[in-house]
Amino acid sequence: MNDRRLLLVHAHPDDESTATGATMARYVAEGASVSLVTCTSGELGEVIVDDLAHLRGEPDALGEHRRGEIRAALAEYGDVRHHWLGGPGRWRDSGMAGEAGNDADGSFAKADPAEVTRAMVEILRAERPQVVITYDEFGGYGHPDHIGAHRAVMTSIDPAADPDYAPELGEPWQVSKVYWTTLPRSILKQVEEAGVEGFEPYTVPDEELTAMVDGRDFHAIKNAALRHYRSQVNLDDGGFFAQLVARPEFAMEHYLLVRGERGPGSGTYDWESDLFAGLA
Ligand SMILES: CC(=O)N[C@H]1[C@@H](O[C@@H]2[C@H](O)[C@H](O)[C@@H](O)[C@H](O)[C@H]2O)O[C@H](CO)[C@@H](O)[C@@H]1O
Ligand SMILES: [Zn+2]
Numbered sequence: 001m002n003d004r005r006l007l008l009v010h011a012h013p014d015d016e017s018t019a020t021g022a023t024m025a026r027y028v029a030e031g032a033s034v035s036l037v038t039c040t041s042g043e044l045g046e047v048i049v050d051d052l053a054h055l056r057g058e059p060d061a062l063g064e065h066r067r068g069e070i071r072a073a074l075a076e077y078g079d080v081r082h083h084w085l086g087g088p089g090r091w092r093d094s095g096m097a098g099e100a101g102n103d104a105d106g107s108f109a110k111a112d113p114a115e116v117t118r119a120m121v122e123i124l125r126a127e128r129p130q131v132v133i134t135y136d137e138f139g140g141y142g143h144p145d146h147i148g149a150h151r152a153v154m155t156s157i158d159p160a161a162d163p164d165y166a167p168e169l170g171e172p173w174q175v176s177k178v179y180w181t182t183l184p185r186s187i188l189k190q191v192e193e194a195g196v197e198g199f200e201p202y203t204v205p206d207e208e209l210t211a212m213v214d215g216r217d218f219h220a221i222k223n224a225a226l227r228h229y230r231s232q233v234n235l236d237d238g239g240f241f242a243q244l245v246a247r248p249e250f251a252m253e254h255y256l257l258v259r260g261e262r263g264p265g266s267g268t269y270d271w272e273s274d275l276f277a278g279l280a
Contacts, residue, residue: 004032004276007129009085009120009153011108011145012042012093013070014229019140019181020133021077021222022215022251023275028078029218032276035081035127036074037120039149040108042066044093044101047231055231063089065231073228076221081127085152086119094144102144109144113155116148118166120156125170131275132157133255136180141202153178157259176279177260184209184254194243204254210262211255211272219251 006027010016016024016036028034041063047056055062067088074080085091094109095101102109124132134153139146159165161174185203192199215222223245226233235242244250255275263277272278 005129006032007035007127007132009037009134009149011039011149013066014232017073017225020253021225022218023213023253024077025218025221026215037083037085037123039085040091040093040145042093044095045232048234049230052231069228073225076225083123097142097144108148116152117155117159120152121160122169124160125173128173130176130279132175133179133181178258179255180258182254182256194240196240207269209254210257211275213253215251215253216248219248222251
Protein backbone atom coordinates (compact mmCIF):
# COMPACT_ATOMS: atom_id res chain seq x y z
CA MET A 1 0.00 0.00 0.00
CA ASN A 2 1.13 3.55 -0.65
CA ASP A 3 1.18 6.31 1.93
CA ARG A 4 1.77 3.98 4.88
CA ARG A 5 1.72 5.83 8.21
CA LEU A 6 2.96 4.30 11.48
CA LEU A 7 2.65 5.93 14.93
CA LEU A 8 4.47 4.63 18.00
CA VAL A 9 3.56 5.71 21.56
CA HIS A 10 6.21 5.28 24.25
CA ALA A 11 6.68 6.47 27.85
CA HIS A 12 10.26 7.79 28.13
CA PRO A 13 13.16 8.68 25.88
CA ASP A 14 14.98 5.47 24.89
CA ASP A 15 11.92 3.19 25.11
CA GLU A 16 11.20 3.71 21.41
CA SER A 17 14.67 2.43 20.48
CA THR A 18 14.87 -0.39 23.00
CA ALA A 19 11.52 -1.90 22.12
CA THR A 20 10.82 -0.85 18.53
CA GLY A 21 13.94 0.74 17.06
CA ALA A 22 14.43 -1.76 14.26
CA THR A 23 10.76 -1.46 13.30
CA MET A 24 11.09 2.32 13.10
CA ALA A 25 14.29 2.05 11.04
CA ARG A 26 12.78 -0.45 8.64
CA TYR A 27 9.64 1.56 7.91
CA VAL A 28 11.56 4.83 7.52
CA ALA A 29 13.89 3.02 5.07
CA GLU A 30 10.89 1.69 3.16
CA GLY A 31 9.46 5.19 2.75
CA ALA A 32 6.61 4.95 5.23
CA SER A 33 5.70 7.97 7.36
CA VAL A 34 6.88 7.24 10.93
CA SER A 35 5.90 9.37 13.91
CA LEU A 36 6.61 8.92 17.60
CA VAL A 37 4.82 10.12 20.73
CA THR A 38 6.82 10.22 23.97
CA CYS A 39 4.70 10.79 27.09
CA THR A 40 7.35 12.15 29.49
CA SER A 41 10.94 13.41 29.34
CA GLY A 42 12.17 10.87 31.92
CA GLU A 43 12.93 13.46 34.60
CA LEU A 44 13.17 10.82 37.38
CA GLY A 45 15.51 8.44 35.61
CA GLU A 46 18.78 7.27 37.04
CA VAL A 47 22.06 8.64 35.67
CA ILE A 48 24.42 5.72 35.13
CA VAL A 49 27.57 7.60 34.09
CA ASP A 50 29.61 9.78 36.43
CA ASP A 51 30.41 12.45 33.86
CA LEU A 52 26.68 13.26 33.99
CA ALA A 53 26.57 13.11 37.81
CA HIS A 54 25.51 16.77 37.89
CA LEU A 55 22.11 15.61 36.57
CA ARG A 56 21.48 13.29 39.53
CA GLY A 57 18.68 14.63 41.75
CA GLU A 58 18.01 17.38 39.20
CA PRO A 59 14.75 16.34 37.46
CA ASP A 60 14.40 19.45 35.31
CA ALA A 61 18.01 19.27 34.15
CA LEU A 62 17.78 15.52 33.52
CA GLY A 63 14.56 16.01 31.58
CA GLU A 64 16.20 18.63 29.40
CA HIS A 65 19.24 16.39 28.91
CA ARG A 66 17.07 13.42 27.90
CA ARG A 67 15.17 15.59 25.43
CA GLY A 68 18.55 16.21 23.84
CA GLU A 69 19.36 12.51 23.88
CA ILE A 70 16.19 11.59 22.01
CA ARG A 71 16.74 14.33 19.43
CA ALA A 72 20.14 12.79 18.66
CA ALA A 73 18.81 9.24 18.75
CA LEU A 74 15.93 9.91 16.37
CA ALA A 75 18.33 11.47 13.86
CA GLU A 76 19.89 8.03 13.47
CA TYR A 77 16.60 6.75 12.02
CA GLY A 78 16.15 9.52 9.48
CA ASP A 79 12.75 11.17 9.06
CA VAL A 80 10.77 10.51 12.27
CA ARG A 81 8.29 13.14 13.41
CA HIS A 82 8.40 13.45 17.18
CA HIS A 83 5.61 14.62 19.50
CA TRP A 84 5.73 15.11 23.27
CA LEU A 85 2.26 14.13 24.50
CA GLY A 86 0.58 17.41 25.47
CA GLY A 87 3.77 19.30 24.53
CA PRO A 88 7.29 19.20 26.08
CA GLY A 89 7.10 18.80 29.88
CA ARG A 90 3.28 18.66 29.96
CA TRP A 91 3.42 15.43 31.97
CA ARG A 92 6.45 14.38 33.98
CA ASP A 93 8.09 11.07 34.72
CA SER A 94 6.21 9.26 37.52
CA GLY A 95 9.08 7.15 38.77
CA MET A 96 9.00 3.40 39.22
CA ALA A 97 5.85 1.78 40.64
CA GLY A 98 5.44 2.61 44.31
CA GLU A 99 7.84 5.59 44.32
CA ALA A 100 6.85 9.02 45.61
CA GLY A 101 6.87 10.44 42.09
CA ASN A 102 3.72 8.45 41.34
CA ASP A 103 1.77 10.99 43.44
CA ALA A 104 3.66 14.13 42.45
CA ASP A 105 1.71 16.97 40.88
CA GLY A 106 2.32 17.00 37.16
CA SER A 107 3.31 13.33 37.02
CA PHE A 108 1.94 11.29 34.13
CA ALA A 109 0.56 8.79 36.64
CA LYS A 110 -1.68 11.54 38.06
CA ALA A 111 -2.73 12.99 34.73
CA ASP A 112 -6.43 13.59 34.11
CA PRO A 113 -7.34 10.66 31.82
CA ALA A 114 -9.67 12.89 29.80
CA GLU A 115 -6.83 15.35 29.14
CA VAL A 116 -4.52 12.51 28.11
CA THR A 117 -7.13 11.13 25.71
CA ARG A 118 -7.68 14.58 24.23
CA ALA A 119 -3.96 15.11 23.71
CA MET A 120 -3.61 11.70 22.05
CA VAL A 121 -6.65 12.22 19.79
CA GLU A 122 -5.16 15.50 18.59
CA ILE A 123 -2.00 13.69 17.48
CA LEU A 124 -3.90 10.75 15.94
CA ARG A 125 -6.01 13.13 13.85
CA ALA A 126 -2.94 15.11 12.79
CA GLU A 127 -0.79 12.06 11.87
CA ARG A 128 -3.65 9.79 10.62
CA PRO A 129 -1.74 6.50 11.12
CA GLN A 130 -3.12 3.25 9.78
CA VAL A 131 -1.00 1.39 12.36
CA VAL A 132 -0.32 2.31 16.00
CA ILE A 133 2.10 0.60 18.40
CA THR A 134 2.14 0.84 22.20
CA TYR A 135 2.59 -1.40 25.27
CA ASP A 136 0.30 -4.05 26.75
CA GLU A 137 -1.95 -3.26 29.71
CA PHE A 138 0.92 -3.99 32.13
CA GLY A 139 3.16 -1.54 30.27
CA GLY A 140 5.48 -4.45 29.58
CA TYR A 141 6.94 -4.44 33.09
CA GLY A 142 4.55 -2.44 35.25
CA HIS A 143 6.10 1.02 35.08
CA PRO A 144 3.26 3.55 35.69
CA ASP A 145 4.29 5.67 32.69
CA HIS A 146 4.28 2.65 30.40
CA ILE A 147 0.81 1.73 31.68
CA GLY A 148 -0.16 5.36 31.10
CA ALA A 149 1.10 5.25 27.51
CA HIS A 150 -0.95 2.10 26.94
CA ARG A 151 -4.06 3.81 28.32
CA ALA A 152 -3.41 6.95 26.27
CA VAL A 153 -3.64 4.87 23.10
CA MET A 154 -6.40 2.47 24.06
CA THR A 155 -8.69 5.28 25.29
CA SER A 156 -8.18 7.43 22.19
CA ILE A 157 -8.59 5.09 19.22
CA ASP A 158 -12.41 5.22 19.23
CA PRO A 159 -12.78 8.93 20.18
CA ALA A 160 -10.34 9.85 17.39
CA ALA A 161 -12.76 8.28 14.89
CA ASP A 162 -15.88 9.81 16.48
CA PRO A 163 -17.09 12.97 14.67
CA ASP A 164 -18.91 14.02 17.83
CA TYR A 165 -15.71 13.90 19.95
CA ALA A 166 -13.88 17.26 20.06
CA PRO A 167 -14.40 18.30 16.43
CA GLU A 168 -12.07 21.23 17.14
CA LEU A 169 -9.20 18.71 17.25
CA GLY A 170 -9.49 17.91 13.56
CA GLU A 171 -11.19 15.57 11.14
CA PRO A 172 -12.05 12.15 12.60
CA TRP A 173 -9.53 9.40 11.92
CA GLN A 174 -10.00 5.62 12.22
CA VAL A 175 -6.84 3.74 13.05
CA SER A 176 -6.89 0.36 11.27
CA LYS A 177 -4.53 -1.75 13.42
CA VAL A 178 -3.19 -1.47 16.98
CA TYR A 179 -0.28 -3.61 18.17
CA TRP A 180 1.28 -4.10 21.59
CA THR A 181 5.06 -4.47 21.61
CA THR A 182 5.96 -7.68 23.43
CA LEU A 183 8.82 -10.03 24.23
CA PRO A 184 8.44 -13.63 23.01
CA ARG A 185 8.77 -16.42 25.60
CA SER A 186 11.48 -17.91 23.35
CA ILE A 187 13.76 -14.97 24.32
CA LEU A 188 14.18 -16.56 27.76
CA LYS A 189 17.00 -18.77 26.40
CA GLN A 190 19.05 -15.70 25.44
CA VAL A 191 18.18 -13.91 28.69
CA GLU A 192 19.17 -16.88 30.86
CA GLU A 193 22.42 -17.26 28.85
CA ALA A 194 23.08 -13.64 29.87
CA GLY A 195 22.62 -14.72 33.49
CA VAL A 196 19.22 -13.21 34.23
CA GLU A 197 16.44 -15.22 35.87
CA GLY A 198 12.81 -14.32 36.55
CA PHE A 199 12.16 -12.75 33.19
CA GLU A 200 9.21 -14.98 32.22
CA PRO A 201 6.44 -12.64 33.48
CA TYR A 202 7.64 -10.05 30.95
CA THR A 203 7.22 -12.42 28.01
CA VAL A 204 4.30 -13.78 25.96
CA PRO A 205 4.09 -17.36 24.59
CA ASP A 206 5.31 -17.28 20.97
CA GLU A 207 2.09 -18.93 19.74
CA GLU A 208 0.04 -16.03 21.17
CA LEU A 209 1.99 -13.37 19.25
CA THR A 210 0.79 -12.26 15.83
CA ALA A 211 3.67 -10.43 14.16
CA MET A 212 7.44 -10.25 14.06
CA VAL A 213 9.24 -7.43 12.25
CA ASP A 214 12.64 -8.75 11.21
CA GLY A 215 14.80 -5.66 11.53
CA ARG A 216 18.20 -7.37 11.50
CA ASP A 217 19.17 -5.28 8.48
CA PHE A 218 18.68 -2.27 10.77
CA HIS A 219 20.37 -3.66 13.90
CA ALA A 220 23.24 -1.14 13.53
CA ILE A 221 20.83 1.80 13.36
CA LYS A 222 18.98 0.60 16.45
CA ASN A 223 22.26 0.30 18.33
CA ALA A 224 23.50 3.68 17.09
CA ALA A 225 20.30 5.27 18.41
CA LEU A 226 20.64 3.50 21.77
CA ARG A 227 24.21 4.78 22.14
CA HIS A 228 22.84 8.33 22.43
CA TYR A 229 21.10 7.37 25.68
CA ARG A 230 24.30 7.45 27.76
CA SER A 231 22.41 8.59 30.85
CA GLN A 232 20.33 5.41 30.79
CA VAL A 233 22.14 2.59 29.03
CA ASN A 234 25.72 1.34 28.81
CA LEU A 235 26.30 -0.89 25.77
CA ASP A 236 29.95 -1.52 26.64
CA ASP A 237 29.84 -2.95 30.16
CA GLY A 238 29.24 -6.55 29.08
CA GLY A 239 26.16 -6.65 31.26
CA PHE A 240 22.78 -8.22 30.58
CA PHE A 241 21.39 -5.37 28.48
CA ALA A 242 24.63 -4.88 26.55
CA GLN A 243 24.74 -8.60 25.72
CA LEU A 244 21.11 -8.56 24.61
CA VAL A 245 21.53 -5.46 22.44
CA ALA A 246 24.59 -6.90 20.72
CA ARG A 247 22.68 -9.92 19.42
CA PRO A 248 21.10 -9.56 15.92
CA GLU A 249 17.96 -11.22 17.35
CA PHE A 250 17.47 -8.01 19.39
CA ALA A 251 16.39 -6.41 16.11
CA MET A 252 13.65 -9.01 15.61
CA GLU A 253 10.76 -7.18 17.22
CA HIS A 254 7.56 -8.98 18.22
CA TYR A 255 3.99 -7.73 18.42
CA LEU A 256 0.47 -8.71 19.41
CA LEU A 257 -2.37 -7.36 17.24
CA VAL A 258 -5.16 -6.14 19.54
CA ARG A 259 -7.30 -4.05 17.17
CA GLY A 260 -7.99 -4.60 13.46
CA GLU A 261 -7.80 -7.54 11.08
CA ARG A 262 -4.79 -9.83 11.11
CA GLY A 263 -3.09 -9.90 7.73
CA PRO A 264 -1.50 -12.87 5.95
CA GLY A 265 1.40 -14.43 7.83
CA SER A 266 3.93 -17.21 7.57
CA GLY A 267 6.04 -19.65 9.57
CA THR A 268 5.25 -21.79 12.61
CA TYR A 269 2.82 -19.31 14.15
CA ASP A 270 1.63 -17.59 10.95
CA TRP A 271 3.11 -14.31 12.16
CA GLU A 272 2.71 -11.25 9.99
CA SER A 273 6.10 -9.95 8.85
CA ASP A 274 4.68 -6.53 7.92
CA LEU A 275 2.49 -4.53 10.31
CA PHE A 276 0.58 -3.11 7.33
CA ALA A 277 -0.27 -6.62 6.08
CA GLY A 278 -3.88 -6.92 5.01
CA LEU A 279 -4.44 -3.18 4.57
CA ALA A 280 -5.59 -2.01 1.13
C1 LIG B 1 13.39 1.39 30.32
C2 LIG B 1 12.62 2.34 31.19
O1 LIG B 1 11.40 2.41 31.15
N1 LIG B 1 13.36 3.08 32.04
C3 LIG B 1 12.70 4.00 32.98
C4 LIG B 1 12.85 3.46 34.39
O2 LIG B 1 14.25 3.35 34.63
C5 LIG B 1 14.56 2.45 35.71
C6 LIG B 1 14.70 3.24 37.01
O3 LIG B 1 15.61 4.29 36.83
C7 LIG B 1 15.17 2.31 38.13
O4 LIG B 1 15.37 3.11 39.27
C8 LIG B 1 16.47 1.61 37.77
O5 LIG B 1 16.83 0.73 38.80
C9 LIG B 1 16.27 0.80 36.48
O6 LIG B 1 17.49 0.20 36.12
C10 LIG B 1 15.85 1.74 35.34
O7 LIG B 1 15.58 0.98 34.17
O8 LIG B 1 12.23 4.37 35.32
C11 LIG B 1 12.72 5.71 35.30
C12 LIG B 1 11.99 6.50 36.34
O9 LIG B 1 10.61 6.48 36.05
C13 LIG B 1 12.56 6.29 33.88
O10 LIG B 1 13.07 7.60 33.81
C14 LIG B 1 13.30 5.40 32.89
O11 LIG B 1 13.15 5.90 31.56
ZN1 LIG C 1 10.23 3.65 29.90
